[in-house]
Amino acid sequence: MIQDFVKRISTRSASITPRFISRSWLIVLIPSCITLTAYGVAEFGPKEEIRLNTQTEPIATPPLSFAQNDSPIWHEDVIRAGDTLSAALNRLNVDDKDAAQFIKTDPIAKSLYELHTGRTLRAKTERSGALLELHYLNNKSQEIKITRQKDGFKASIDEATTQQHTVVKSGTINSSFYASTDQLNIPDDVTKQLIDIFSGQIDFHRGLQKGDRFSVVYESFTHDGIEIKTGKILAAEFSDKNKTLQALWYTPPGSTEGAYYTPDGHSLKQSFLKNPVEFSRISSGFKLRFHPVLKSWRQHKGIDFAASTGTKIMSTADGVISKITEDNSGYGKHIEINHDGKYSTLYAHMSAFTPGLRQGSKIKQGEVIGLVGATGRVTGPHLHYEFKINGQQVDPVALKLPTAKPIESRYLAHFQPIATQTRNQLAFLQRIEQARAE
Ligand SMILES: [Zn+2]
Structure with a gap:
């Protein structure tokens, strides 16, 4: 029903x-x-679990005992901003000089010094504070474990199992x-x-x-x-x-x-992103304007995006780098990307290229190709962006851009x-x- x-x-x-x-x-x-x-x-996925609803079940609470008890204890704490490893271990009741020495010198255990705010550190100790086990999940989804052995400590690092x-x-x-x-x-x-x-x-x-x-x-x-x-x-x-x-x-x-x-x-x-830089505005459009450096009226054949030096520049579409250079053209450090032959885009006045890029590199839409700068003929940092059809600059704001292809008809029966x-x-x-x- x-x-x-x-x-x-x-x-x-x-x-x-x-x-x-x-x-x-x-x-x-x-x-x-x-x-x-x-x-x-x-039904969004066959093997997935639901985390939306919390179910509460009554459980029998064991009687609390504060009597002397020798069993080891697990402590857990969250790394705070500005935390140090020794401060975190203190809060976890770890009081163990040998463990501290091991962490300082063991190549794997040493990575515990790079703590990340919000991550959890868990320690199993004796009442005395002697460390038995330490677990930490780093920001690369790896779990670092330190375990007490008969003859000292052992450290391991493994991909954390996830659900x-x-x-x-x-x-x-x-x-x-x-x-x-x-x-x-x-x-x-x-x-x-x-x-x-x-x-x-x-x-x-x-x-x-x-x-x-x-x-x-x-x-x-x-x-x-x-x-x-x-x-x-x-x-x-x-x-x-x-x-x-x-x-x-x-x-x-x-x-x-x-x-x-x-x-x-x-x-x-x-097919093309509207903005090659996040969170910026157009400071100069595609129009006739008085050139601030050349002091004459010229056609501005691109779009200027106001952004500070170091802002990431993204390719607006998938393509292949056809030019990556710094020359005397006025563009300063610039990249041109060819998209399927007919279309190309150009990004100028960059302060840096993304390391490893060269002519012929394949680029994905949204991939960071470099950083905003003020190289070439400019008065200040910004991104000059050009959109070309068959090599001719056009105004991308006014252009009706091609849309990506719909689902292929042979997949419709599966898709619907x-x-x-x-x-x-x-x-x-x-x-x-x-x-x-x-
Ligand atoms: Zn410009």
């Missing part, structure tokens, strides 16, 4: 806008939906998008992916409004119950009063390269059921969020 209810709601969802759901409906909806969340989400989970988060924008993602504890890497996925459709600086809602489903990897990294976004949605934008990750059968699509099969990948399921699940999450927010 519950499943029928879900199905009914899901199939209706595409056609009703939240506005038409009356309050009395919501009263029925809230309790039903909450118990059903796990059901709706479990994969699917995490679901839904929110309503109250002040800014970034404030909402912070409030929901959405990791920065996931927020960045959300922006990348929807950047062709949503202006994240000005386009979102109070009351707009979003949902995101992403992979998370934990070790001993602690999230150590996040993976990719599996599905996401933004909706306002008028429209809903959805994205899902899809990998065609037999392929290893997935991409984001709308549920009707259109690719969300933009997945898309329908995702669409229903996202609609379902949105209704829960709507009910919660009202």
Whole structure:
């Protein structure tokens, strides 16, 4: 019966806008939906677990005993900003000169001196403070273990075993998008992916409004119950009063390269990014202007992005470097990238190239190719960006850029059921969020 209810709601969802759901409906909806969340989400992946709902089970509490007891104790503490290893070990009740000496000299154990804020350090000690075991998970998802042996200590470093989970988060924008993602504890890497996925459709600086809602489903990897990294976004949605934008990750059968699509099969990948630098504004467009250095009126055949020296420059599309040089052209240190023959982009006045790049290097969209600078004929640091079609500079702002290809027709039969399921699940999450927010 519950499943029928879900199905009914899901199939209706595409056609009703939240506005038409009356309050009395919501009263029925809230309790039903909450118990059903796990059901709706479990289908995002076969081997994944749900982390959304916490189940509390009553357990028998053993009687607390403060009597003398010789059994070893596990202590656990979180690394704080500015922490030192000795301070952290102190808090863990470790009082062991031999252990300290071992950590100082052993090549593996030494890496414990590089602690990372927020990571957990766990120690098993005797009552006396003698160290028996020490576990630390570094920021490369490796676990460093120090173990007491008969004749001293042994250190090991191994890839930490992780468990994969699917995490679901839904929110309503109250002040800014970034404030909402912070409030929901959405990791920065996931927020960045959300922006990348929807950047062709949503202006994240000005386009979102109070009351707009979003949902995101992403992979998370934990070790001993602690999230150590996040993976990719599996599905996401933004909706306002008028429209809903959805994205899902899809990998065609037999392929290893997935991409984001709308549920009707259109690719969300933009053939060209709008901005080669993050968080900057256009300081000079494609137009006739009085050249500040040459003191004459000339056509400005590119777009200038205001950014300080050292800001990362990204390639706006996949391509191959056709030029990487510093010459007397006025461009200073510059890179030109060829995209499929017809299109090319040029990035000028750089302070540095990404080490290892040379003519012929293959570049991915969004890959950092160098840093903003003030080399060549300039009055100050900025990125001069040119977009060329068949070698002729054009104004990329005015240009209708080609879109990436939709799902190939031979994959549609495989894609469609997945898309329908995702669409229903996202609609379902949105209704829960709507009910919660009202
Ligand atoms: Zn310029």
